[in-house]
């Protein structure tokens with residue numbers, strides 16, 4: 001193990017290399033970045049670091065480098081609101097928020113071991129499950145930077161109606177986090193919602209872990225957000241230092257060098273980091289920040305350090321273990337949670353400079369939203385789709401684009417056709433528009449498929465991933481193949497004040513994104529489960545039939 005950087009009593013974050021050669025190559029790039037004073041310029045919020053085209057956006061996106069100080073006053077405010085709710089017997093926190101508005105609080109609360117119900121789904125059963133909790137003890141945090149995200153707006157409407165139906169004044173139970181002047185702020189003021197936290201608008205969603213977006217839901221749920229900020233504050237000086245020992249420079253240099261040598265994927269495995277699910281947060285940060293203009297780093301979160309994709313990673317991937325080192329990982333990153341959040345934010349911004357892209361926009365996210373909206377405006381188009389290529393037991397198979405499977409004789413043959421389409425150094429993305437709780441077994445598809453395809457394989461719950469890796473799928477290296485999973489809904493939920501149900505929205509999101517991917521020339525296969533449990537079992541069996 002070489003290249004250990006700052007740790008111990010200092011910043012509390014460490015980046016270590018397993019191979020001396022990789023450490024030396026990265027050190028050379030890090031030295032260059034030190035010469036350009038990139039770290040101190042980022043800490044000072046210098047918007048010129050990514051070139052003139054990125055400057056206008058960067059100039060309104062860099063306040064996150066100082067949040068470990070700037071967010072301190074929030075701690076007391078949040079604690080006071082939590083105290084008020086507790087005095088009223090309200091201690092169950094439900095968070096409605098997509099992407100940057102929920103991924104950080106999810107990891108912060110998981111690390112703290114405090115419950116937080118996260119709604120970042122359009123699956124009717126998953127939302128119904130959250131509604132079935134004790135509403136008399138529930139506060140709903142509605143988080144949206146733009147204030148116009150359709151999933152979050154739908155959750156707000158559904159919960160508002162449910163509170164009312166249970167004789168609870170919805171206004172007294174809704175807390176909003178949004179940017180000043182957003183449509184959500186107006187709605188909150190008009191409806192007299194309990195509390196509105198306005199976040200710093202000069203921080204983008206995926207860099208907002210230490211703004212009100214991360215701190216309000218996590219703090220209301222009972223996480224120690226003061227310590228989190230203190231951890232980040234301890235790490236900040238080292239991350240902003242023009243020094244070859246700067247852990248963020250070392251990490252960025254390692255990933256940048258690897259990318260230049262063809263390792264476009266970053267495979268994450270947790271090994272007792274103390275913050276399970278951290279990779280899901282890092283996934284959005286890395287994929288949305290770098291996956292554009294046909295380049296970028298594709299994050300791949302795997303189950304553990306023995307998982308396929310990690311133990312057998314090829315030249316197209318850098319393996320990163322979070323927590324305790326393992327010899328099979330190229331890099332070990334460990335430290336405090338607050339320090340790690342800031343470390344990856346700094347490192348991602350540095351990678352943006354190395355790759356020559358703007359790490360603060362997400363130019364391809366809107367396309368899927370637009371396609372879903374078009375389907376919602378003409379629901380008959382979604383309902384009267386083409387006949388399936390194959391109907392077999394509890395599954396129906398569709399291929400929405402130009403690419404068509406070569407063999408439609410069986411489910412196993414269709415899946416094999418898709419896997420065969422994966423280009424060398426390409427990847428397979430499994431996108432499950434299902435219930436993260438009740439259909440949790442769908443996640444076994446990732447290792448099963450990775451083992452058989454030999455390609456790096458990602459797994460994302462839809463529509464959650466649309467606000468995360470979805471940018472990379474359309475904007476990054478164009479070598480992905482896509483397996484979408486959709487399912488019949490046994491129950492559906494109306495979205496009050498909207499002409500569609502949650503189930504309609506869910507299907508429109510899957511079909512819309514599938515169409516956009518197909519328009520990019522990517523192979524897309526959709527397996528629709530007419531019975532979710534039976535269909536999933538059938539799919540797993542079909543995958544196991546395909547030869548590795």
Ligand SMILES: O=P(O)(O)OC[C@H]1O[C@H](O)[C@H](O)[C@@H](O)[C@@H]1O
Pocket residue numbers: 098099100101143144145146147148149152205206288362365466467468
């Ligand atoms: O916070 P919101 O405005 O609701 O946005 C939630 C998410 O929406 C979009 O998809 C962006 O690509 C994400 O970066 C963002 O985190």
